[in-house]
Amino acid sequence: MSDIFTVAGLHAGYGAGDILKGIDAAVPQGKIVTVIGPNGSGKSTLIKTLAGLLPARQGEVRLEGRRLNELTAPQRVRAGLSYVPQEYNVFRNLTVLENLKISLEFMGGARTSGGAVLSDELLALFPELPEKFRVRAGALSGGQRQMLAFACALTSQPKVLMLDEPSAGLSPKYMADIFGAVKRVNGRGVSVFMIEQNATEALRISDICIVLANGRVRLCAPAAEVAGMSDVHSLYLGDARETTPPLGEAA
Ligand SMILES: Nc1ncnc2c1ncn2[C@@H]1O[C@H](COP(=O)(O)OP(=O)(O)OP(=O)(O)O)[C@@H](O)[C@H]1O
Numbered sequence: 031m032s033d034i035f036t037v038a039g040l041h042a043g044y045g046a047g048d049i050l051k052g053i054d055a056a057v058p059q060g061k062i063v064t065v066i067g068p069n070g071s072g073k074s075t076l077i078k079t080l081a082g083l084l085p086a087r088q089g090e091v092r093l094e095g096r097r098l099n100e101l102t103a104p105q106r107v108r109a110g111l112s113y114v115p116q117e118y119n120v121f122r123n124l125t126v127l128e129n130l131k132i133s134l135e136f137m138g139g140a141r142t143s144g145g146a147v148l149s150d151e152l153l154a155l156f157p158e159l160p161e162k163f164r165v166r167a168g169a170l171s172g173g174q175r176q177m178l179a180f181a182c183a184l185t186s187q188p189k190v191l192m193l194d195e196p197s198a199g200l201s202p203k204y205m206a207d208i209f210g211a212v213k214r215v216n217g218r219g220v221s222v223f224m225i226e227q228n229a230t231e232a233l234r235i236s237d238i239c240i241v242l243a244n245g246r247v248r249l250c251a252p253a254a255e256v257a258g259m260s261d262v263h264s265l266y267l268g269d270a271r272e273t274t275p276p277l278g279e280a281a
Pocket residue numbers: 044045049067068069070071072073074075076
């Protein structure tokens with residue numbers, strides 16, 4: 031299985047000292063890779079660096095073999111890498127339709143030949159969106175707003191979709207809807223790189239799990255394997271200290 035998206039030796043940070051201290055990661059073509067880890071371990075910093083919002087101080091990011099380091103955030107979107115931030119991912123004072131139009135306009139997406147804002151593919155993925163076209167995004171439920179953010183990110187027809195905690199703050203019902211949508215998007219051939227705190231639910235739809243701790247990859251293993259670990263909670267609740275031996279290596 032070839033990797034569509036690779037990260038090698040990545041360092042990044044905000045001031046003196048690096049938050050990310052040499053990250054290696056890869057998304058195989060068509061797979062879902064989920065990153066878990068304690069609060070403050072650098073998950074959002076990683077995704078922001080990959081999206082081009084924070085410069086890499088060392089290391090390399092490649093999409094389909096093409097080096098992305100020198101590309102701006104919008105250029106990365108046009109190269110096929112889309113990103114949904116955890117917060118502020120839609121314009122709340124604009125309607126659903128206006129949000130979609132802006133995404134099309136500024137993210138390099140193309141309208142359908144009939145001029146429709148939603149392609150048949152996006153309509154099939156998010157059939158409930160048209161009836162909300164005139165609703166202000168701020169008036170949607172958290173789950174609906176997240177669906178809109180997904181749809182906006184998909185207007186550019188990305189090869190890799192990056193999601194920062196898509197289920198954060200949602201009730202269990204909406205959480206299931208969100209992960210169902212991620213799975214459906216992935217079913218259309220979009221590879222996914224997702225950060226999640228709801229590890230048990232996220233790992234159910236994931237192929238690979240990466241555990242981040244203190245800006246380093248602590249573990250990278252098949253999602254089913256990580257989900258089955260008796261101490262999976264400690265991996266993202268803050269017990270995954272650098273000083274403990276890597277899982278799997280302990281007797
Ligand atoms: N804009 C910023 N300026 C300075 N430091 C920052 C900034 N954003 C994050 N940090 C610091 O970088 C570290 C990693 O933060 P990051 O947001 O990447 O963690 P996270 O794993 O996403 O945490 P959470 O689970 O809480 O979302 C933290 O120590 C944080 O205080």
